[in-house]
Amino acid sequence: xxxxxxxxxxxxxxxxxxxxxxxxxxxxxxxxxxxxxxxxxxxxxxxxxxxxxxxxxxxxxxxxxxxxxxxxxxxxxxxxxxxxxxxxxxxxxxxxxxxxxxxxxxxxxxxxxxxxxxxxxxxxxxxxxxxxxxxxxxxxxxxxxxxxxxxxxxxxxxxxxxxxxxxxxxxxxxxxxxxxxxxxxxxxxxxxxxxxxxxxxxxxxxxxxxxxxxxxxxxxxxxxxxxxxxxxxxxxxxxxxxxxxxxxxxxxxxxxxxxxxxxxxxxxxxxxxxxxxxxxxxxxxxxxxxxxxxxxxxxxxxxxxxxxxxxxxxxxxxxxxxxxxxxxxxxxxxxxxxxxxxxxxxxxxxxxxxxxxxxxxxxxxxxxxxxxxxxxxxxx
Numbered sequence: 343x344x345x346x347x348x349x350x351x352x353x354x355x356x357x358x359x360x361x362x363x364x365x366x367x368x369x370x371x372x373x374x375x376x377x378x379x380x381x382x383x384x385x386x387x388x389x390x391x392x393x394x395x396x397x398x399x400x401x402x403x404x405x406x407x408x409x410x411x412x413x414x415x416x417x418x419x420x421x422x423x424x425x426x427x428x429x430x431x432x433x434x435x436x437x438x439x440x441x442x443x444x445x446x447x448x449x450x451x452x453x454x455x456x457x458x459x460x461x462x463x464x465x466x467x468x469x470x471x472x473x474x475x476x477x478x479x480x481x482x483x484x485x486x487x488x489x490x491x492x493x494x495x496x497x498x499x500x501x502x503x504x505x506x507x508x509x510x511x512x513x514x515x516x517x518x519x520x521x522x523x524x525x526x527x528x529x530x531x532x533x534x535x536x537x538x539x540x541x542x543x544x545x546x547x548x549x550x551x552x553x554x555x556x557x558x559x560x561x562x563x564x565x566x567x568x569x570x571x572x573x574x575x576x577x578x579x580x581x582x583x584x585x586x587x588x589x590x591x592x593x594x595x596x597x598x599x600x601x602x603x604x605x606x607x608x609x610x611x612x613x614x615x616x617x618x619x620x621x622x623x624x625x626x627x628x629x630x631x632x633x634x635x636x637x638x639x640x641x642x643x644x645x646x647x648x649x650x651x652x653x654x655x656x657x658x659x660x661x662x663x664x665x666x667x668x669x670x671x672x673x674x675x676x677x678x679x680x681x682x683x684x685x686x687x688x689x690x691x692x693x694x695x696x697x698x699x700x701x702x703x704x705x706x707x708x709x710x711x712x713x714x715x716x717x718x719x720x721x722x
Contacts, residue, residue, distance in 0.1 A: 352411055359419045362391055367425045374549035378541050379504055380427045382463065388430065389460025395438050402454035404438075410649045414591055421595035424691060426698055427549025429465070429502040433457065435588045437464040439581055440510055440526065444569035449528070453508060465506035467497035467529075467555055468578070475711040477512065477578060478521040482557060484513035486564070491515070491527060493535075493560040499705070503553025504541050507531040511557070512578070515571045524574035528566040535560040546697030583659035586706050587645055590662040593670040593702045594642050597635050600670075600695055604628070604677040607692075611682075624680060631673045638666045657719035664712035667702035674699050 348356075366387055374380050388394055396412045398404020405412070413434055420428065441453060456462035473479050482495025493513060500509070509529050516523030529536055539554030569577055605628060608619030618624050645662045648654040678685035678696050685692050703709045 356415045359416055363419055368423055371425050374427050379551040380549055385460035385463055394460055395458035398438055398454050402450055403458040417591045418595050421592050426547045431588045432501050433464050436466050436585050444577055462507045463502055463505045465500050465502040465509040467500050467509050467511045469499045471498050475707045480512050482513050483517055484515050484527050491562045493557040493562055495557050497555040500553055500555055504538055504551035521575040522572050525571045526568040526574045527562055528568055533560050583654050583656050586659040586663035587649055589702055589706045590666040593667040594638050596699045597670040597673040600674045600677040601631050601635050604680050607681055627676055634669050638669050657716050660712035660715040664709040670699050
C-alpha cells in the first residue's frame with residue numbers, strides 16, 4: 343500500500359493515524375454499523391489529534407500542511423481496516439476546500455476552527471431525488487427575499503446527513519438560467535425549516551449516516567452565500583476532481599485489501615490435499631488481480647502527485663475514479679468467489695467489503711458520467 347514517496351514526517355503521521363484508528367475506531371465500528379451512525383465524540387477525538395482540516399492554515403486552527411499526502415494517509419488507513427463509517431473525507435476533502443477557496447474571511451473564521459476541532463460536522467448536498475449526476479438540473483431554490491434567501495427543496499443520499507451542523511447546499515438562485523443559475527449556500531443546524539429525513543438503509547457502509555434533507559421556507563442570511571451568485575456550477579466542476587480522487591484512493595485500498603486477504607485465504611484453505619492457491623485457476627486469477635491492482639496503484643500515485651502540484655484535471659480524476667472503482671469491483675467479486683461459501687458469510691471481511699465497495703462506481707458522479715467527461719475532453 344503507500345508506494346508514493348514517503349518522508350520521515352509522513353511515516354510518523356501514518357503510524358500515529360494507525361494507532362489512533364486501532365484504539366478509537368476498530369473496537370467500536372461493528373457497533374456503529376448496528377447503530378447506523380458514528381458518535382459525535384469520535385469527531386472530537388479526531389480533531390484533538392489534528393486529523394481534521396489538515397490542509398487548513400493554522401490561523402483557522404487547521405494543520406497548516408499544504409500536502410495532499412496527509413489526507414491520502416488518513417483515507418488509506420481508514421479503508422485499510424474497513425472503517426468506512428466516519429465521514430472524514432466529506433469534511434476534509436470536500437467542505438474544507440470549498441470554504442478555503444470561496445469563503446469570505448468571516449465565513450472562514452466562523453466555520454473552520456470548529457471544523458478542525460470536530461465540534462462542527464459538515465456535509466455537502468448536491469443530489470436530489472430526481473437529479474443525480476446531472477447537477478445543472480437541481481430543483482432546490484434559494485430566492486432573495488428581504489435580506490435573506492428563502493430556500494425550498496429536497497436533497498437525498500447525503501453523507502453526514504444526520505450528524506451535520508453545516509451543509510453546503512447546491513441551489514438555484516436563478517431557476518431560469520440552468521447551470522448559470524446555480525449557487526452554493528451554507529445551511530446551518532437549527533435554521534427553521536431545515537429538517538433531516540430518514541437515515542437511509544443501505545446495502546453497505548451502514549455506519550455512515552446517509553440521509554434525506556428537507557428545506558421548507560428556510561431563511562438563510564445573504565452572508566451565507568458561498569462565493570458569488572451563479573458561480574456554483576463552476577465551483578463544483580473545479581472542486582469535484584479532489585472528491586473523485588478520494589474515491590479512487592478508497593477503491594484502490596479496497597482492492598489491495600481484498601487481494602491480500604484472499605492471498606492468505608488461498609494459502610490456508612485446503613482442497614484435494616493442497617492449498618487452493620496451488621490450483622492453476624486460483625494462481626491465474628490471483629496473478630491477473632495482482633497485475634490490475636499494481637496498475638491501479640501506479641496510476642493513482644501519478645494522480646496524487648498531480649493533485650499535490652494543483653495540476654489534477656477533471657478528466658484525469660474521472661479516469662482514476664472510473665477505472666480504479668471498476669477494477670475494485672472486479673477484484674472484490676473474484677476474491678469473494680475464491681473464498682467459496684465462506685465468502686458469502688458476513689463474518690468474513692470479504693463479504694462486507696463486497697457490500698461496502700459497490701457504491702464507489704456510483705457516488706461522486708457515476709462511472710458512466712466519468713466516461714462522458716473523458717470523452718468530451720477528447721473533443722467529442
